[in-house]
Amino acid sequence: MYSSNNMADDLHHIPPMAASSKTMASPKYKKAPDAPKRFKSAFIIFSAEKHKEIKARLAEDGRVEKTTDIAKMVSEAWRELNPEEKEVWEKKARKDKARYEVEKAMYKGPWKVPANKRTPKDPSAPKRPMSAFLAFSNKRRAALKRQHPDATNADLSKMLSKTWKEAEPSLRQKYMDEEAELRSHYKVEMAKWRKKVAEEKRIERKEREALAMQAAESRSNEVGMKPPADGAGGQEGMQQQFAGMYNMPYGVPQQGLHGDMGYGGGMQGQYPGMLGGGAPFGGMNAPMGAQQQLLSQLLAGQQMNQFSMGGRPPMMYGQGGQGGQPSSGAPGTGSGQQQPQGYGMPPQGMGSAGGNFGMDGNMSGGGEGQMPQGQGGYGGMQGYEGQYGGAPQNYQNNMGGESAPAPGGDDGYQRANL
DNA sequence: CGCCATTGAGGGGTAGTTAG
């Protein structure tokens, strides 16, 4: 549950691009290990494969090159690609970017952690085994202390170090064998512990999902929404892929998130104003231009929101509503109420059918105006757009998008505050 | 409660590339 509105706490909710080095002068920060991994560029995806390939090929010839030299070969190979070949990688990059947008939207945890600090060791983790030298030291330290009563432990350590280095190899070996045994035991214990932690996380995730589902269902009943006839597979896909990895603060994507990239269904539609194919917002099938536009606008909206409103996380999943009529631009049926809560929250959970992003509205025109719950929130981006005009209040007016305001748009928010 | 002083395994950061 998100409850703080102080700025320090908001650090944990600033997506990477907003967390500029300016604001993070000292101490330095690095990406939080659990935060969604940034999208990969076409070159990086290419590089990952090509690097392996080149390395393997060199190995066949018995050659071993430095990583940095292989990187140069990868670079050269990249430059030699013709546009058609490049397009293969660029397509993958677009897909990964969509993946990132979804993960980012769902992520609630910290984006940055102090760079100069290691992640603190989990106290429940097994301890490291004692090294051969330390075991040797333990055995001899007390006796050595009796011989040199005035020596400090630091002094004793120096002496022990010398003795250790000069010790008979067979004696050292004895300690090293002991260490090896301890270490193999440690590895077993670590494996068990890791498994246990993973299992706990899995259970926690399941519980969270169940809770979210419950909340979503009760809300769905309240507003009398019906499950979608088509394109309803999304929930599963999304949850499997993303839910649980991240907390879901403001509501849960309910439907339409099937497919490998979530956002189930469609975005099959064409550009704004055009009638699309009807599947709800499925991102991957959309014409790339439209998709990129969507994504970049989404991103822009989020950043706008953070900067202007103090860093709320970009969240906009919630229950979607009924879309409007894209061809005419006629408003849909929903209201998509917004509750800023003093943070300048993004229009969460706004109707899926939001105009600009269109699930049903401008962009996709799909679904015949019927948006399954949870599609959404993208309608909310309209609200962001309102900000371009300068007035944050536009959030409220724009909820759900001009061409297709969506009912139930506030749902995500409500669930978030359960 | 952190520091000191030691060795050595293992984890994390870096270099080199391009693109966003």
Place this chain on the structure above:
DNA sequence: CTAACTACCCCTCAATGGCG
């Protein structure tokens, strides 16, 4: 600045117990 790759380098942490 961050994505992937990985060899290499640097830092942390294992135990000990007196001291500030």
